[in-house]
Amino acid sequence: MLTDFGIILLFMITGAVFVGIGIFASALIRPSKPTPLKLTTYECGEEAIGSPWIKFNIRFYVVALVFLLFEVEIVFLFPWAVVFKELGWYSFLSMVIFVVILLAGLAYVWAKGDLDWDKPKPYVPKLEDLVITKKD
Amino acid sequence: MIDEIFLSQLKQSVDLFLPETILVATFIIALIFDLIYKNSRYLIAVISIIGLVFSGIFLVNQSTSSAAIFSGMLSFDPFGNFFKILILLTTIIIVLMSVFSKELYEGGRKTGEYYILIVGMTFGMFLLAVANNLIIVYLAIETMSISSYILAGYTKEIKRASEASLKYVIFGAVSSGMMIYGISLIYGLTGSLTFDAINSAMISSDISGLTLLIAGLMIIAGIGYKISAVPFHFWTPDVYEGAPITITAYLSVASKAAGFAVLIRFLKVSFFDSTNYANDEIWTLIGTIDWQIVIAILSVLTMTLGNLVALWQTNMKRLLAYSSIAHAGYILMGVVVMTDIGVTSVLIYFFVYMIMNLGAFLVVMIIANKTGNEDIQKYNGIGHKAPFVSACMVIFLISLTGLPPTAGFIGKWAVFTAVLKSEYIWLAVVGVLNSVVSLYYYVKIFRNMYIRNFEDDSEIYEFSPGTYILLIILAVPTLIFGIYFTPLLDWAESSVKIFLGV
Numbered sequence: 001m002l003t004d005f006g007i008i009l010l011f012m013i014t015g016a017v018f019v020g021i022g023i024f025a026s027a028l029i030r031p032s033k034p035t036p037l038k039l040t041t042y043e044c045g046e047e048a049i050g051s052p053w054i055k056f057n058i059r060f061y062v063v064a065l066v067f068l069l070f071e072v073e074i075v076f077l078f079p080w081a082v083v084f085k086e087l088g089w090y091s092f093l094s095m096v097i098f099v100v101i102l103l104a105g106l107a108y109v110w111a112k113g114d115l116d117w118d119k120p121k122p123y124v125p126k127l128e129d130l131v132i133t134k135k136d
Numbered sequence: 137m138i139d140e141i142f143l144s145q146l147k148q149s150v151d152l153f154l155p156e157t158i159l160v161a162t163f164i165i166a167l168i169f170d171l172i173y174k175n176s177r178y179l180i181a182v183i184s185i186i187g188l189v190f191s192g193i194f195l196v197n198q199s200t201s202s203a204a205i206f207s208g209m210l211s212f213d214p215f216g217n218f219f220k221i222l223i224l225l226t227t228i229i230i231v232l233m234s235v236f237s238k239e240l241y242e243g244g245r246k247t248g249e250y251y252i253l254i255v256g257m258t259f260g261m262f263l264l265a266v267a268n269n270l271i272i273v274y275l276a277i278e279t280m281s282i283s284s285y286i287l288a289g290y291t292k293e294i295k296r297a298s299e300a301s302l303k304y305v306i307f308g309a310v311s312s313g314m315m316i317y318g319i320s321l322i323y324g325l326t327g328s329l330t331f332d333a334i335n336s337a338m339i340s341s342d343i344s345g346l347t348l349l350i351a352g353l354m355i356i357a358g359i360g361y362k363i364s365a366v367p368f369h370f371w372t373p374d375v376y377e378g379a380p381i382t383i384t385a386y387l388s389v390a391s392k393a394a395g396f397a398v399l400i401r402f403l404k405v406s407f408f409d410s411t412n413y414a415n416d417e418i419w420t421l422i423g424t425i426d427w428q429i430v431i432a433i434l435s436v437l438t439m440t441l442g443n444l445v446a447l448w449q450t451n452m453k454r455l456l457a458y459s460s461i462a463h464a465g466y467i468l469m470g471v472v473v474m475t476d477i478g479v480t481s482v483l484i485y486f487f488v489y490m491i492m493n494l495g496a497f498l499v500v501m502i503i504a505n506k507t508g509n510e511d512i513q514k515y516n517g518i519g520h521k522a523p524f525v526s527a528c529m530v531i532f533l534i535s536l537t538g539l540p541p542t543a544g545f546i547g548k549w550a551v552f553t554a555v556l557k558s559e560y561i562w563l564a565v566v567g568v569l570n571s572v573v574s575l576y577y578y579v580k581i582f583r584n585m586y587i588r589n590f591e592d593d594s595e596i597y598e599f600s601p602g603t604y605i606l607l608i609i610l611a612v613p614t615l616i617f618g619i620y621f622t623p624l625l626d627w628a629e630s631s632v633k634i635f636l637g638v
Contacts (some may be wrong), residue, residue, distance in 0.1 A: 087143075104164045111171045 062114045066106070073102050150207035152198060152212050155191040155220070159259045162187025163252060170248035178543065180248040181235050184255050185228060192224045197566070202635050208330050209269045213635035216266035218483055218628070219397040222490055223265065227258045227391040229494050229610070234382045236603050238505040239291060250290055254386070257283035261394035268405070268635075270319045270329040270355070273398055274312065277362065280391060281308050288379040288387070300378025303305050307361065315358025321351035331405035335422070339409070344423035350429065355402065356434070362395035363464050366437040376457035381504060384453055385497035388460040389490050396486065399478060400471055403427055404634055412607040432472045436566050439465025443573045452500045452510040455577060456493070459536060462574060463489055466551055469567055473554045476632045481550035483628035488547035488617060492535040495610035497527040502603050512584055519586035523598040526585050528611045533578040538571050543617035546624070 041049075080095055109115060137384045150157075166183045173179050195217065231251060234240055240247055260279030267273045285308065289301025323329055325348055326337035337343065357368055364372040407427055409420045421427065421475035442462030449455035454571045467489070470482035500510055502525060507514045519526040548571065555564045617624055 090147075101160075101164060104167060108167055108171060 059114075059117060062109070066109055066115070069102060069105060073099065142567045145205075145207075148203075148526070149210075152201065152203065152205050153210075153568035155198075156259060156262050158187060158191040158194065159255055159262065162191070163259065165253045166248070166252045166255065170252060174246070174248075176245075177241070178235060181231055184231055184251040187255065188224060188228050188258070192228075195220055195224060200629075204634065204635060208332070209265045209272050210263070210267040211635040212266055213633060214631040215401070215479070215634045216397065218631035219265040219393050219486075220262050221259045222393050222487060223258060223390045223441070226386065226393070226490055226494065227254060229606070230254065230382055230386045230390075230392050232602075232606055233385065233494075233498055233501060236505070236600060236606070237382050237501060239378065240380055240382065242291070243293070245291070250287065253283045253287050257287065258390075261390055263581040264394040265397040267398055268331050268401070270322065270331075273402070274316055274319060274358075276394075276398075277312060277315070277358065280362075280394065281312070284383070284387060284391060287383045288375055288403055291380050291381065292425075296378040297380070298378075300375045303371055303378075304375045311358050311361035311368060314354045318351045318354025318358065321347060322355070325351065331402060335408075336404045336408070338422045342423075344425060347426050348423065352407075352425065353430070356399070356430070359395050359399045359402070360434065363392045363399065363468075364438075364461050365434050365464055365468060366441050366461070367434075368439070369441070369461050372461055373454050373457045376460075377453045379450060379454065381497055381501040381510075381548075384457070384499075385494055388456070389493055392460070392464060393486055393490070396467060396471070396482065400482065403431070403471070404474065404479075417438060428472050428474055431468055432560065432563055433519075435465050435472055436563065437465075438462070438468060439567065443570045443577075446574070446577045449577070450513070452512055452515075452581075455512070455581075456500065457495060459574065459577070460493065462570065463493070463536075464609045465570070466548065466567060469479055469555050469560075470551045472560060472563065473558045475558060477554045477557055478608070479632045479634075480625075480628045481547075481554040481633055484550040484621075484624060485547035487624060487628070488535070488543040488614075491610055491613050491617070492532050492542070492544055495528065495607070495614060496536060497534040498603075498606060498610060499525055499532065502599055502607075503597075506597050511626065512581060515581060515584040516588040517585070518584070518597075521595055522599070525597075525599065525607065526582070528607045529585065530582050531611050531614055533581060535618070537575050537578045541615065541618040543614045543621070546621045 076098065077095070080091065084091060162184060164477045165182050166187070169183055170180050197220075198212065199214060199217045202211075231254060234247070234250065234254075240250065257280050260276050260281075260283065263272060263276035264280060267276050285301055285305045289297050289302050291297045292301075319329070322334065326334045326342050328334050328337055360368040362372075376388065379387070407422055407425075409422050439462045442458050442460075442465055446455055446458035446462065449458060467482055467485050470478050470485060472478070473481070503515070503518060503522070504510050506522075531542060535542035538544045538548035548567075552564050552567060555567065
């Protein structure tokens with residue numbers, strides 16, 4: 001039991017050391033010319049400082065979900081690929097079914113139009129907007 | 137090198153998993169058909185029904201099999217099979233009910249996804265009914281919950297439906313958070329997540345004390361949320377009021393059934409000594425924590441609060457919501473007993489509860505189709521406008537109260553007998569007092585329907601033949617099982633055997 005957690009501890013230490021080496025090495029090598037813009041925190045094009053109560057585009061989540069779907073697929077495909085040769089056709093068929101299910105999901109998302117990014121439609125002024133019309 | 141034994145076990149597991157596989161296939165086929173035939177009104181409902189019926193056929197075939205499959209993750213046994221058949225019957229009735237729901241089809245709403253999600257939810261509940269591992273329990277609860285969150289807010293243009301859905305999500309997130317914390321504590325204490333391994337860890341190393349109590353309570357909280365037992369019931373009235381009536385009925389029966397299945401399995405397999413069990417059906421607790429008292433307190437709170445608050449309700453859906461909370465309390469009484477008699481009584485009560493509760497909700501739905509809302513005031517004079525429907529409603533309400541000669545009486549009789557046999561007399565007394573209280577608010581409904589004065593009695597409501605057929609399907613068993621209940625009793629008695637691991 002303890003050795004199992006020991007491996008996790010080792011993993012955490014390795015991770016910390018790995019990151020530490022990376023940061024230290026790049027600090028040695030890189031030129032340092034900071035500008036105010038460079039010093040801001042990068043966060044996917046969103047304003048990093050300010051009220052968190054802003055509206056995110058809901059489509060971020062849809063795309064993230066679809067992405068997650070296929071990422072999980074990869075997680076299943078890797079161990080399967082390792083033992084594929086020994087398991088034979090049975091496992092091949094299983095994996096085909098699994099991928100087909102995921103593809104059905106993709107087809108669904110596609111057909112429902114969730115992959116089209118909602119572009120803001122620029123409003124082109126028409127003649128009617130410029131002419132003041134009398135109501136009634 | 138791949139283990140041949142493992143592989144053959146896997147193949148056997150896949151074979152036994154056939155009913156669930158059919159549900160998944162139905163889900164995907166319905167999804168694709170929904171994309172192709174966008175404007176069909178009932179196509180997806182028909183596909184769902186076909187899939188559910190096929191699944192049911194295979195389910196009935198494996199009703200005697202008893203095995204741990206997928207490396208002990210699921211245990212297929214008669215007990216789980218009973219609940220699966222119950223859930224499946226409920227689902228079929230709900231799909232049929234939905235076809236006649238005016239609320240659901242209002243304004244040309246597309247309902248393909250509605251039926252697809254119901255099939256998905258059924259799959260989650262099937263898993264929950266046979267789950268033998270805490271991670272699978274969590275996974276199944278999420279599968280079922282996520283579908284039900286969407287279904288509760290399916291009529292999203294209606295403000296109270298969206299509100300119901302949001303409340304449901306928030307309460308659901310909190311309770312599954314609590315549950316997963318409890319699971320992690322259990323894992324820390326016993327080093328295992330499979331129920332039978334928890335049991336053997338408890339026997340071998342004498343785990344007890346405060347941590348176990350807290351962990352157990354947290355898991356019971358997660359499950360209690362699903363069965364709307366009292367300290368975790370706050371979502372129930374709001375969600376039941378806001379959701380479409382069909383979904384309200386579904387949540388009140390099927391997801392409760394799945395919750396009770398996993399509650400009984402978890403308590404029995406994890407916390408009771410299985411070595412004496414084979415000889416004389418007596419279950420003895422392991423450890424110092426008396427789970428029976430915990431469940432008894434939960435049961436008393438649940439039925440008392442459910443019944444007392446139901447007295448003041450003016451909306452039918454809210455009233456039935458509190459009545460379903462009260463019924464969860466009665467069923468918990470059977471869980472307290474924790475012997476084979478107790479489990480049998482739970483099974484009988486649940487089957488009866490399914491029929492009568494679905495019936496009551498069906499009547500509420502077809503009257504709401506005409507009047508547009510579910511106020512009890514609107515029921516004034518319904519007895520004269522729709523005589524047959526009202527007569528059926530009276531049968532369902534008498535059955536919900538638990539008076540003979542209806543099926544509800546058999547359910548209550550089974551539970552009270554079990555409680556008295558195991559000498560929880562105070563619990564039985566509380567239960568009987570609660571039944572008396574419940575009489576008032578059920579009678580209030582048919583007082584409104586028949587006796588209350590009303591303006592005009594010239595209007596007669598016409599209903600489609602389909603709704604009449606559905607009503608008869610539910611009303612006749614409510615009467616028949618009240619008089620001739622031997623098959624139900626036999627089925628329940630043969631279904632109490634819970635698979636206790638290898």
